Amino acid sequence: MPDAGFIEVEPRSLDDFRIIQRLSENHGISSSLAVMEGHFGLARRVLLKVTESSLHSGIGVALRLSDEARLCQALRHPNLLSAHELGRDGDRFFLVRQWVEGVGLxxxxxxxxDEGTFPVTAALHIGQEICSALAYLHTLSIQPWAPVGIVHLAVTPSNILVTPSGEVFLGNLFGARPIGKSAGADVDPEIAQARPHGSVPAYEAPEIATGTNVDGRADLFALAMLLYEAILGPTALAGNPGFDWRRHRHDGQILEQLEDADLPDDLKSILERTMSPRPEDRPSSAQELRDALWHISQSQYERRGQEELRMIARQHFEGTEIPEEDD
Incomplete structure (x- = not known):
């Protein structure tokens, strides 16, 4: 439904948009903050994603953008950004998405x-909100493309947006795939090599490397690694989100740091379980993980998470950002 007071216009070309700021360029797609012009001078801010000329980027990028549009238009969840429409201008395709002001996680x-430690309460709140979004995606049926649900495959700090009011959004659905379909299926080789999770091995579940048995539990693994990093600080992943967690976990580094951390035992336990390299050892669903985080938040921290998150987000919000860049 259009915003109150806005008369929707069907853009027929990129001339219907006024670019305010170019934000990023990844995988043959540029992302910009733009104004979508309406009747009688009315307009609204949107996120505009535009492919390069098909001669340069190939049809694969356009197909992936089409998949993202199809998914985003079906979304009805407070922690996920929606899409307004998919269009074409000559040999370029563009996707118009909801714009939200915030700071990337x-x-x-x-x-x-830089100032101290990330509040555990805020991390728990982020975890619960992202779990809510993942629980929705993992059970969302879009016939016939994704009959049994969607796996996000790019749950990383740079793909999470926090608003000054403490709201949490999970973005970057460019790499999302139907559950039961391999991460690289029906994708141009160049795009598969550049898929969002491919550049952030610190958050990548081991089953993604083989392309087998990839379901929602891969997203839970990534979220647990993210929370582990946020709570334990910049040295948790050796200060490098591109490090190979497999070697460090084998050496016991991750579990040793977690064991030594001043955290409730039940929080250590759920993080260790969810970071297991074996999918069957992790929580069976995002809802199960959310329930565990909620219980810890309620019993140990009096549920102050959103208040803490709102406070630090306001301190560090400086203006236009977009959760669409690789870590």
Whole structure:
């Protein structure tokens, strides 16, 4: 439904948009903050994603953008950004998505670390909100493309947006795939090599490397790694989100740091369980993980998470950002 007071216009070309700021360029797609012009001078801000010329990027990028549009238009969840429409201008395709002002979690974590430690309460709140979004995606049926649900495959700090009011959004659905379909299926080789999770092995579940048995539990693994990093600080992943967690876990580094951390035992336990390299050892669903985080938040921290998150987000919010960049 259009925003109150806005008369929807069907853009027929990129001339219907006024670019305010170019934000990023990844995988043959540029992302910009733009104004979508309406009748009688009315307009609204949107996120505009545009492919390069098909001669340069190939049809694979356009197909992936089409998949993202199809998914985003079906979304009805407070922690996921929706889409307005998919269009074409000559040999370029464009996707118009909801715009939300906020700060990327990667930037927020770094800013807080410069001053001290990331509040456990805020991390727990983020975890619960992202679990809510994942529980929705993992059970969302879009016939015939994704009959049994969607796996996000890019749950990283840079793909999470926090607003100054403490709201949490999970973005970057470019790499999302139907559950039961391999991460690289029906994708141009160049795009598969550049898929969002491919550049952030610190958050990548081991089953993604083989492309087998990839379901929602891969997203839970990534979220647990993210929470582990946020709470323990910049040295948790050796200060490098591109490090190979497999070697460090084998050496016991992750479990040793978690064991030594001043955290409730039940929080250590759920993080260790969810970071297991074996999918069958992890929580069976995002709802199960959310329930565990909620219980810890309620019993140990009096549920102050959103208040803490709102406070630090306001301190570190500086203006236009977009959760669409690789870590």
């Amino acid at each position: 990667r930037k927020l974590m770094r800013g807080v670390w």
